[in-house]
Amino acid sequence: xxxxEGLAAQYGRAQILEGVTLGVEExxxxxxxxxxxxxxxxxxxxxxxxxxxxxxxxxxRGQEIAGREPFEIARLGLGYVPEDxxxxxxxxxxxxxxxGRRPAPPGMTPWTPxxxxxxxxxxxxxxxxxxxxxxxxxxxxxxxxxxxxxNPRMILLDEPSEGLAPVVVERMAxxxxxxxxxxxxxxxxxxNLHFAGVVADRATIIEKGRIRWSGTMPALRAAPEVREQYxxx
Amino acid sequence: xxxxGRCARRVEGLxxxxxxxxxxxxxxxxxxxxxxxxxxxxxxxxxxxxxHGSFYMLGAYIAWSLVTRLPRGDFGFWGGVLAAVLxxxxxxxxxxxxxxxxxxxxxxxFQLLATFxxxxxxxxxxxxxxxxxxLLGPRAPGLRxxxxxxxxxxxxxxxxxxxxxxVVLGLLxxxxxxxxxxxxxxxxTLDRDMVGALGVNQRWLFTSIFFLGxxxxxxxxxxxxPRESVNxxxxxSIITEAFVVVVVGGLGSLAGAALAxxxxxxxxxxxxxIFPKITLVLVFLVMAVVLVIRPYGLLGRxxxxxxxxxxxxxxxxPAPLALRRLGLAALGLAVILPxxxxxxxxxxxxxxxxMVLFAASLHLIMGPGGMAxxxxxxxxxxxxxxxxxxxxxxxLPMLPALALAPFAAGLAGLVFGAFCVRLSGVYAAMxxxxxxxxxxxxxxxxxxxxxxxxxxxxxxxxxxxAPKLAYYYLTLALCLGGTLFLRRVIxxxxxxxxxxxxxxxxxxxxxxxxxxxxxxAAFALAAAMAGIAGGLFAFAKGSVFPTFLGISxxxxxxxxxxxxxxxxxxxPIVGALAFTGLHEQLVRLTDYWRLGLGLIILALxxxxxxxxxxxxxxxxEARHGDA
Numbered sequence: 001x002x003x004x005e006g007l008a009a010q011y012g013r014a015q016i017l018e019g020v021t022l023g024v025e026e027x028x029x030x031x032x033x034x035x036x037x038x039x040x041x042x043x044x045x046x047x048x049x050x051x052x053x054x055x056x057x058x059x060x061r062g063q064e065i066a067g068r069e070p071f072e073i074a075r076l077g078l079g080y081v082p083e084d085x086x087x088x089x090x091x092x093x094x095x096x097x098x099x100g101r102r103p104a105p106p107g108m109t110p111w112t113p114x115x116x117x118x119x120x121x122x123x124x125x126x127x128x129x130x131x132x133x134x135x136x137x138x139x140x141x142x143x144x145x146x147x148x149x150x151n152p153r154m155i156l157l158d159e160p161s162e163g164l165a166p167v168v169v170e171r172m173a174x175x176x177x178x179x180x181x182x183x184x185x186x187x188x189x190x191x192n193l194h195f196a197g198v199v200a201d202r203a204t205i206i207e208k209g210r211i212r213w214s215g216t217m218p219a220l221r222a223a224p225e226v227r228e229q230y231x232x233x
Numbered sequence: 234x235x236x237x238g239r240c241a242r243r244v245e246g247l248x249x250x251x252x253x254x255x256x257x258x259x260x261x262x263x264x265x266x267x268x269x270x271x272x273x274x275x276x277x278x279x280x281x282x283x284x285h286g287s288f289y290m291l292g293a294y295i296a297w298s299l300v301t302r303l304p305r306g307d308f309g310f311w312g313g314v315l316a317a318v319l320x321x322x323x324x325x326x327x328x329x330x331x332x333x334x335x336x337x338x339x340x341x342x343f344q345l346l347a348t349f350x351x352x353x354x355x356x357x358x359x360x361x362x363x364x365x366x367x368l369l370g371p372r373a374p375g376l377r378x379x380x381x382x383x384x385x386x387x388x389x390x391x392x393x394x395x396x397x398x399x400v401v402l403g404l405l406x407x408x409x410x411x412x413x414x415x416x417x418x419x420x421x422t423l424d425r426d427m428v429g430a431l432g433v434n435q436r437w438l439f440t441s442i443f444f445l446g447x448x449x450x451x452x453x454x455x456x457x458x459p460r461e462s463v464n465x466x467x468x469x470s471i472i473t474e475a476f477v478v479v480v481v482g483g484l485g486s487l488a489g490a491a492l493a494x495x496x497x498x499x500x501x502x503x504x505x506x507i508f509p510k511i512t513l514v515l516v517f518l519v520m521a522v523v524l525v526i527r528p529y530g531l532l533g534r535x536x537x538x539x540x541x542x543x544x545x546x547x548x549x550x551p552a553p554l555a556l557r558r559l560g561l562a563a564l565g566l567a568v569i570l571p572x573x574x575x576x577x578x579x580x581x582x583x584x585x586x587x588m589v590l591f592a593a594s595l596h597l598i599m600g601p602g603g604m605a606x607x608x609x610x611x612x613x614x615x616x617x618x619x620x621x622x623x624x625x626x627x628x629l630p631m632l633p634a635l636a637l638a639p640f641a642a643g644l645a646g647l648v649f650g651a652f653c654v655r656l657s658g659v660y661a662a663m664x665x666x667x668x669x670x671x672x673x674x675x676x677x678x679x680x681x682x683x684x685x686x687x688x689x690x691x692x693x694x695x696x697x698x699a700p701k702l703a704y705y706y707l708t709l710a711l712c713l714g715g716t717l718f719l720r721r722v723i724x725x726x727x728x729x730x731x732x733x734x735x736x737x738x739x740x741x742x743x744x745x746x747x748x749x750x751x752x753x754a755a756f757a758l759a760a761a762m763a764g765i766a767g768g769l770f771a772f773a774k775g776s777v778f779p780t781f782l783g784i785s786x787x788x789x790x791x792x793x794x795x796x797x798x799x800x801x802x803x804x805p806i807v808g809a810l811a812f813t814g815l816h817e818q819l820v821r822l823t824d825y826w827r828l829g830l831g832l833i834i835l836a837l838x839x840x841x842x843x844x845x846x847x848x849x850x851x852x853x854e855a856r857h858g859d860a
Contacts, residue, residue, distance in 0.1 A: 048430055074432030086427045088420045098413060099420040100431045150432050 001026045001154055001185045002047070002078075007056035007066070008209075009046040016042045018209040019056065024154065024187050029180050031200035032189040033231060039209040040189035041083050044156045047187075048080045049073050061153065077105065079152030083159045083189075085143045089132030093123055096131055096142055100149035108151055116145040119178060137168035144175070154185035161195045173198045193231060197221070205230045248383040253502045255382070259391040261498025262398030263453055267471055268478035268490040269405060270449030276422040276485030277442045280333060280344045281659055284351035286472030288447040291355065292321045292454025293463045294363050297370050300458065307374050314458070318451045325447020326440050332835065333443070334436065339842055341659060342605055346795050347838040349788060352468060353831030360465060361825065370458035390459050397456065401449070402491050409487070418442060422485055473670070473784065477516055480663040481523045483533020492531055513674035520667040525652050528660055552803065553853065560803070564713070571705055579701040583708050583773050585813045587766045590712040592793035592805035592812075593719050594762035600799045601723050602755045603735030604654060605662035608669025609763055609790045611649070614782030615672060616642040616764025617771035621689040622682070631695040631772060635711075638768025639761040645672065646760020647753075654752040669787055676779040688778035692771050708769050715762050720802055722758065731755050796837060798844020807846040 007020040017039050024030045034040050045051040047058055049070040058066040065073050074080070088096050097113050104110035117124035120141040126134065131142065140160060147155055160176070161169045169192070176186065176199045190196040196203060196217075203220045205213040207230050213220075220226065271285045299313035328351055336344055376393050379386040409415035421428045421438055429435050454467065478497055482489025497516055504515045511518075523531060552560070571582060595609045619641025623634035649668040653661055676683045683689065698704045722728055734741040734748040741748055771777045780786065789812065797808025815833065819826035841848040 050426060050430060070426070070429040071432050071434045074430055080430045082427065082430070086424050088423045088427075090423060091416065091420060095416050095419075098416050099428060099433070101413075102432050146431065 001028070001061060002187065003057075003059045004043075004047060005057045005059075007043065007046055007058060008054045009042055009051050010054055011051075016209055017046060017053075020046075020206065020209070020211055022187075022204045022211060022214065024185050026185055027180070027183055028202065029176065029186040029188065029200045030202045030204060031196040032187060032204050032206055033191070033193065033196060034189075034206040035191065035231065038206045040206060041158055042209075043206065044080065044158050044187070044189060047073075047156060048078070050080075074150060074152075075102065077151075077153035079147035079150050079155040081143050081147045081155060081157045081160065083162060085136075085139045087131035087134070087139045087142055087146075090130055092128045092130055093134075093142060094127050096146050097149050100146035102150040104151035105153070108153075110151050111148045113149075116148060119175065120145055137164050137171075140164060140168075140172070141175075148179075152184070154187070155179075157186055157188035159189050159191065161190065161192045169195055191231075193227065248385050251383055252385050252387055253506065254499065255387060255395065256391065257499035257502030258398075258495075259394040259498075260501055261494045261496075262394045262396075263456065264474060264478055264498055265398045265491055265494035266401060266453035266456070267450050267475045268482070268494055269401065269487060270446035270453075271475050272479045272482065272485055272487060272490045273405075273418070273449075274442060274446035275479065275659075277418055277425070278333065278337065278439055279341070280337075280348065281341065281476075281662075282446070283345060283348040283472060284328065284355065285348075285446070285450050285475060286468035286470075287352050287355035288321050288325055288450035289454040289471045289475075290359065290463075290465075290468040291324065292317055292451030293370075293457050293467060294359055294368070294454075295320055295451075296455035296458050297368050297463050298363075300370060305371070305374075310371065310374050314452075314455045317455045318448055321451025321454070322444045322448030325450070326444040328447075329440050329443035332839070334439065335839060336842075337439075339838075340799075342599070342662075342791065342799075343795060343838060343842065345662075346791065346834060349792075350831045350834030350838065352472075353827040353834065356465065356468065357825045357828035357831070361828075363463075365465065367462035367464045369462050373459040376459070394456065394460075398491075398494070401452075402487070405487060414441070469784065474516070476663060476666070477520045480660070481520050481530055483530030484659060486530065486532040489530055489532030510678060511674070513678055514671050517667045517670040517674065521652070521664065521671065524656065524660065524664045524667065528656050530660075556803065556850075556853070567709060571702060576701050579705050580773070581813070581817050583701070583705045584770075585810055586705070586708045586712040587770050587773065588789075588793060588809040588813045589806050590715045590769075591763055591766040591790055592797070592809035593716045594759040594766065595790045596794050596799070596805035597719055597723065597755055597759045597762075599794055600804070601728055601731045601735065602752060602759075603732075604752060604756070605658065606653075606665045606759075606787075607662040607791070608649075608665035608667070608672075608784075608787050609759075610782050610784070610786035611665075611669035611672040612642040612646055612760035612763035613767035613770070613786065613790070614676065614777075614779075615645045616767030617777045617781045618676060618683065618689075618767075619764065620768035620771045621692045621777040624692050625689050626682075631698060635765075635768045635772070638771075639764040642764020642767060643757055643761030646757040646764075650753050650756035650760065654749065654756050666784070666787070669782060669784070673779055673782040673784075676782055683779075686779060688776050690776045692777060693775050694772045698772075704773065708773065711765060711769060715765055716806065719758075719762060723802065727751070727754070792834065796834075796844055798847030798850075800843070801846040801850060803850075804844050804846040807849075808844065811845060 002024040004020055004022050007017055009017040020039070020043050022030070022032070032040050032043060042051055046053045049065070049068055053066050056066060057064060060076055060078055063076060065076065088099060091099070094113060097116065122138055123141055123145060126138070131139065134142065160172050164172065173195060179186065188200070200217055202216050204211055205226065212230050213226050267285065267289050271282060274280065274282050274285070296314050296317035299317050300310050303309035303313050332347060332351065333344070336347055373390055376390045379388045380392065409419055417428065417433055417438055421435065425435060474497065478493045479490055481496065482493035496519070500515060500519060504512050508515060571579060574582065591613055595606060598604045598606050616638035620634045620638045623629040623637045649665070653664045653668065656664055677685060693699065694704050698707050730741070730746045730751045734746055734751055738748055767781065770781070793808040793812045794805050795808070796812055797804030797806065816830065819829045823829065843851060
């Protein structure tokens with residue numbers, strides 16, 4: 001589904017990514033683990049074209065997408081859920097969803113606001129509420145729902161559990177499980193190892209802009225020294 | 234300024250007040266059409282579109298051509314207006330595709346410069362196509378004559394205009410809130426990168442918003458046809474008013490534009506009755522007050538982009554040796570050659586020296602200071618007026634009068650700066666513009682003291698400096714001294730503090746730099762230096778006029794700095810020399826010098842985004858390795 005090879009990116013003169021290689025298979029949930037500032041968000045932005053990669057290849061469903069514009073990448077079926085949510089604060093819940101709407105590829109049941117409200121029941125009660133007047137958890141739901149309106153085949157989920165109350169994090173894990181059952185491929189970035197353990201099939205660890213370790217979740221559980229070296233604070 | 238003359242009737246009684254209010258509504262309505270276009274364009278593209286006034290003017294001219302050629306009657310008139318409006322919309326879209334699309338990531342002032350290039354090109358294109366004389370359009374069929382309201386006669390067409398504003402506002406609100414396109418536009422106004430990441434092609438969105446915005450400007454212009462003559466000054470007079478409305482309302486806010494248009498329209502209508510002597514000041518005074526109390530306009534919000542400063546500007550490094558030699562050689566020529574030059578050449582050289590100091594003073598604010606000034610001519614002009622008034626009213630000789638210039642300008646810099654440096658970006662630029670316009674209006678309308686439009690004549694140098702050569706050397710000495718002093722300031726600890734607060738306000742505060750004080754001091758210093766340039770200019774020309782403080786001189790200063798390059802110290806010098814030289818040559822060669830200048834600006838914006846000095850330096854370093 002997604003194959004990233006030697007992806008590099010920089011802000012001004014500061015090199016943030018120094019060759020990131022990772023892959024996500026169809027229907028798989030892969031978690032990108034790493035400490036603050038390790039390059040998780042930049043990896044996602046560089047895949048999405050929001051940060052222009054300075055080197056490397058990104059193949060999505062067989063097409064080279066590195067260096068292409070974000071809207072073209074989105075139209076190929078790659079959805080992006082940013083870490084800071086970036087809800088359109090003055091637009092209502094329904095309008096936020098409308099901005100994300102794109103036609104579904106043939107053979108896929110398109111996401112509609114009603115289907116999404118079934119997945120995120122709390123949103124159903126605030127269809128006409130402006131995004132700015134929602135709680136952090138509700139905004140996080142909305143930003144995922146908004147991306148799903150584009151009927152993507154895969155989504156990049158940047159730190160979905162960040163800043164959320166434990167109860168909401170648990171619901172988020174259930175939601176991700178439900179999306180996986182829909183057949184969606186997911187690359188998610190996390191600092192919360194427990195959350196990652198619940199939702200992911202495989203893990204990739206990034207530090208200082210490089211991939212340091214890759215393996216299945218059981219393998220990561222069996223490797224305390226890896227967790228100690230790259231993840232403990 | 235457009236809306237004043239019409240309202241100058243004597244008013245007695247309540248009926249007249251009611252009529253005056255209606256007249257204000259008609260003005261407000263026209264103003265809203267133009268301002269709404271400007272504000273939606275800004276909302277999405279973040280471009281302060283100077284060329285918006287040009288589309289207004291083109292709307293009027295194209296409508297005139299179509300309406301006078303089509304058969305008379307309803308179809309001829311309204312069909313012509315409609316076609317003109319659509320043509321203008323397409324022209325706006327074309328400008329977006331050909332020019333603005335390439336510079337969305339450029340600094341704000343650079344984009345402004347680009348749109349100003351379009352203004353110049355359109356001015357001369359209009360002159361070439363339609364000629365210099367004012368054109369009169371036909372009356373609107375079905376809306377001729379007047380109706381009786383409260384026993385007084387009121388033009389029917391004005392009533393129609395009053396209705397157009399709210400109708401357009403209603404249609405725009407429907408468009409923005411009831412269509413998918415409108416929802417996308419509103420989303421893009423809030424966070425355009427996110428909209429792109431959701432699969433929306435922003436190019437198409439931007440082009441369409443320019444189509445709509447320009448169409449509204451064209452509509453505003455075309456609807457003036459039955460009301461007043463079509464002329465070549467429509468563009469700049471409307472753009473200033475529209476800026477005021479948009480800024481007072483809050484950039485990007487449609488409802489704010491409507492509210493502000495109402496406020497400004499009525500202010501025009503009643504200002505002329507209550508304060509006939511300060512009508513011009515009034516509007517800008519209101520804008521200044523609004524911005525001081527509500528920095529982001531009546532209904533505006535703090536723009537998200539302004540909170541996080543961009544990446545730090547490149548460090549100012551000492552010039553390579555070769556460049557220093559080149560500078561010294563140029564200076565040597567400036568000292569040695571003039572005795573062999575004629576009077577005309579001496580005048581040009583004197584003006585060049587003055588402009589170098591003027592540009593260098595603006596550069597201190599814009600480059601190291603990281604602030605935008607759209608009204609730097611105020612300080613230049615106040616220096617000139619300070620010196621001229623000292624000669625006229627105090628009968629001072631030249632040198633003491635010249636010595637007064639930086640104090641007059643510096644004082645204004647202190648007062649205006651205290652408000653301006655609190656804001657940032659477009660809002661700061663607009664507040665500096667407001668203050669400059671207040672100064673300009675005072676020079677224009679305070680006839681008893683300043684002589685108004687006739688200016689102050691007979692401001693000649695003392696006998697010893699009367700020969701052009703002597704005055705040139707005096708100017709060169711003072712301007713060179715001033716420019717070197719400014720360079721010294723940039724390399725002094727004060728200059729470091731100034732650049733520190735520009736690149737990282739928070740970190741600068743954390744190490745004990747009071748950003749406000751530093752910016753304020755730089756602003757006042759720049760104003761005083763511009764004042765010296767202005768004083769010298771007054772004696773060089775032998776007279777002062779309100780145009781010394783006008784918008785176009787502020788724009789000249791901006792052009793010089795941006796032409797040369799903001800982030801090099803040589804930039805303002807190179808820019809001032811290039812601009813002044815170019816301007817002289819173009820004016821001598823052709824009547825269409827604006828076209829030439831406009832095209833050069835556009836070429837620069839597209840091909841040398843770092844300015845002349847910046848581009849030269851980049852090439853030098855590419856050839857000789859990083860210095």
